[in-house]
């Protein structure tokens with residue numbers, strides 16, 4: 353077995369082949385940086401090669417690097433720093449991460465339900481002291497599950513369902529109704545290491561009406577999800593804020609705290625989920641706009657992203673899009689959700705104009 357003191361070939365000869373990748377990593381990983389990072393380890397032993405392995409195995413990755421533990425963001429900062437700035441469109445030195453879970457500050461109670469089919473707000477959280485899913489060992493993963501389930505026992509009206517004992521019919525129905533994450537047969541979870549030992553210590557907690565959901569040990573230790581049919585965004589955000597505050601408090605009783613840093617906010621496996629960790633999405637009917645040649649340019653200038661309604665990587669079907677904020681870092685939850693509400697309303701306005709074959713130029717952000 354190789355040990356850390358073993359003499360290795362110069363780092364240039366091990367430089368990874370990223371020629372087929374379009375990931376952001378490719379723009380910043382130089383031979384010099386690789387030489388500097390190849391042989392260092394985080395406090396729990398995570399290496400740079402592990403952090404970028406999924407990018408070599410899967411050419412469709414957008415970012416190309418994951419964290420295996422909290423320390424990864426410090427030890428591999430030469431790469432994480434520029435990649436995070438570019439993805440989140442921020443300057444890290446100026447970045448302040450302030451949590452604001454005050455739903456009463458939001459204006460705009462409800463989206464036009466002629467267009468919005470359903471509304472969902474989720475955020476990722478990870479518990480300090482444990483490795484992240486790409487690198488945690490089985491006992492850590494089980495300890496994370498126990499702590500989260502214990503915290504959730506204080507929530508009324510819901511129940512935890514471990515994946516390992518869930519019957520197939522329930523599992524399929526939860527997935528097809530968009531409540532449960534997919535079984536990793538291909539894709540990011542598998543190649544990043546998050547799916548080791550699947551389905552051990554993974555599960556879902558949900559209320560009977562499935563408007564409040566917690567995912568355990570998928571891509572992050574925990575995902576908090578508030579969702580419901582229709583467009584009542586204030587209800588969805590209020591439920592999200594209350595759940596987030598309550599779970600943090602109940603974990604504190606067990607002496608746990610979330611991984612957090614002033615410059616990066618809540619830490620996550622993927623740099624895309626840093627900051628608030630929050631993705632607010634609507635399934636919204638945009639049959640005209642989604643076919644417009646300027647659609648993706650409009651989204652990008654509004655810092656929005658579009659997915660298909662079957663989740664990340666799926667295609668738009670029947671003109672129904674999943675529209676969400678693409679940036680999560682350097683702004684508060686209230687600011688982020690308010691900006692997203694305003695921008696979704698703008699997209700709906702543009703869609704109405706296109707329906708009536710009216711010009712849209714005066715509505716466009718650029």
Ligand SMILES: Nc1ncnc2c1ncn2[C@@H]1O[C@H](COP(=O)(O)OP(=O)(O)OP(=O)(O)O)[C@@H](O)[C@H]1O
Nearest residue numbers: 470471472474530631633634635661662663664674
């Ligand atoms: N507004 C929404 N209404 C109903 N279902 C939704 C909504 N937004 C997302 N979903 C569903 O949630 C599930 C998970 O979606 P998806 O994997 O794209 O995003 P995520 O959970 O935010 O995580 P990640 O960004 O890490 O992929 C999918 O089944 C998707 O259809």
